[in-house]
Amino acid sequence: MENTFDMLIIGSGPAGLGAALYAARAGLNAAIVEKNPVSGGQIINTTEVDNYLGLPGIGGYEMGETFRAHVEKMGAVFIEDTISSVKSSDGLYVAEGVSGTYTSKTIVFAMGAERSRLGIPGESEYVGRGVSYCATCDGAFFRKKDTVVIGGGDVAVEDAIYLAGLCEHVTLVHRRDELRASVSLQNALLSRENVTVEWNSVAEEVIGEGKVTALKIRNKETGETKEIPASGVFIAVGMDPVSELAKGVCDLNERGYIIAGEDCVTSAPGVYAAGDIRTKHLRQVITAVADGACAVSSAEVYIRTL
Numbered sequence: 130m131e132n133t134f135d136m137l138i139i140g141s142g143p144a145g146l147g148a149a150l151y152a153a154r155a156g157l158n159a160a161i162v163e164k165n166p167v168s169g170g171q172i173i174n175t176t177e178v179d180n181y182l183g184l185p186g187i188g189g190y191e192m193g194e195t196f197r198a199h200v201e202k203m204g205a206v207f208i209e210d211t212i213s214s215v216k217s218s219d220g221l222y223v224a225e226g227v228s229g230t231y232t233s234k235t236i237v238f239a240m241g242a243e244r245s246r247l248g249i250p251g252e253s254e255y256v257g258r259g260v261s262y263c264a265t266c267d268g269a270f271f272r273k274k275d276t277v278v279i280g281g282g283d284v285a286v287e288d289a290i291y292l293a294g295l296c297e298h299v300t301l302v303h304r305r306d307e308l309r310a311s312v313s314l315q316n317a318l319l320s321r322e323n324v325t326v327e328w329n330s331v332a333e334e335v336i337g338e339g340k341v342t343a344l345k346i347r348n349k350e351t352g353e354t355k356e357i358p359a360s361g362v363f364i365a366v367g368m369d370p371v372s373e374l375a376k377g378v379c380d381l382n383e384r385g386y387i388i389a390g391e392d393c394v395t396s397a398p399g400v401y402a403a404g405d406i407r408t409k410h411l412r413q414v415i416t417a418v419a420d421g422a423c424a425v426s427s428a429e430v431y432i433r434t435l
């Protein structure tokens with residue numbers, strides 16, 4: 130395979146797929162590199178997506194497949210590889226992957242975001258042995274068992290609702306006295322008989338013996354601590370950008386998001402940031418796909434100047 134491209138798109142979530150579609154339509158010699166065998170990024174982990182125009186109620190996994198099939202039909206080149214570094218060299222960019230080296234005139238960073246870690250004792254020790262960041266991926270392992278979800282936003286509440294349908298009991302641990310999740314999600318959660326909410330409480334330690342047995346929490350108001358017996362601890366306390374590759378290539382903000390506006394232009398010539406990885410107000414599929422298109426439009430202008 131030819132390894133020098135007009136455009137190398139890293140990540141095949143909605144942003145990368147949007148970019149690949151527009152690049153193919155623009156006749157660019159582009160390739161999209163994805164570390165996973167399937168495309169769709171974060172959205173493949175959700176059961177139902179109801180807010181993407183024209184595809185009401187589509188499953189997340191099916192959405193990824195549908196997007197990818199469309200992009201493949203337009204002739205996009207997919208490479209399964211994990212990119213480990215990107216450097217500029219003689220006016221080009223060189224991306225090192227596990228399976229190959231790719232040289233390109235432009236780069237679109239579309240590596241998205243992933244769940245934040247809490248950093249409490251026991252968390253990393255028990256990842257895969259009771260600690261999880263994805264209820265739809267791992268929930269089935271906890272059928273008829275007790276689980277805890279940590280967080281108070283849409284994702285945490287969605288996770289708790291999903292788990293309530295599988296587990297004996299679900300405890301939601303939230304550090305405030307009200308949830309940030311949408312009212313409809315809150316209502317769906319609080320109407321479940323097998324859900325309890327521990328308000329004003331923070332997780333202090335994941336406790337286990339080979340696998341998770343409990344979560345220790347502290348009530349911020351009273352200072353009291355207690356252990357909630359559980360086989361699974363699901364952490365849903367926010368997202369972090371997957372922007373390690375972009376460090377030293379273009380400017381990032383203090384939270385690690387690549388600084389780029391709606392045109393997806395970064396501080397480095399020929400480098401674009403699309404989707405959840407860039408500074409923006411709304412991180413959703415619809416905005417990620419749109420970013421992909423904008424990144425290609427900006428890159429086309431740049432390529433013409435070379």
Ligand SMILES: Cc1cc2nc3c(=O)[nH]c(=O)nc-3n(C[C@H](O)[C@H](O)[C@H](O)COP(=O)(O)OP(=O)(O)OC[C@H]3O[C@@H](n4cnc5c(N)ncnc54)[C@H](O)[C@@H]3O)c2cc1C
Nearest residue numbers: 140142143144164170171212240241242404405412413414
């Ligand atoms: C549980 C959940 C439910 C959601 N529900 C909705 C919803 O209902 N509606 C909605 O609009 N949005 C929803 N979202 C948000 C939506 O999924 C994201 O906004 C969107 O996926 C962002 O797309 P992206 O392409 O920017 O990044 P991502 O989806 O994160 O994709 C990034 C891709 O890059 C790949 N990658 C990362 N690093 C590398 C590397 N080094 N080399 C190669 N490949 C790499 C990853 O494997 C991944 O495929 C949800 C998110 C979650 C987690």
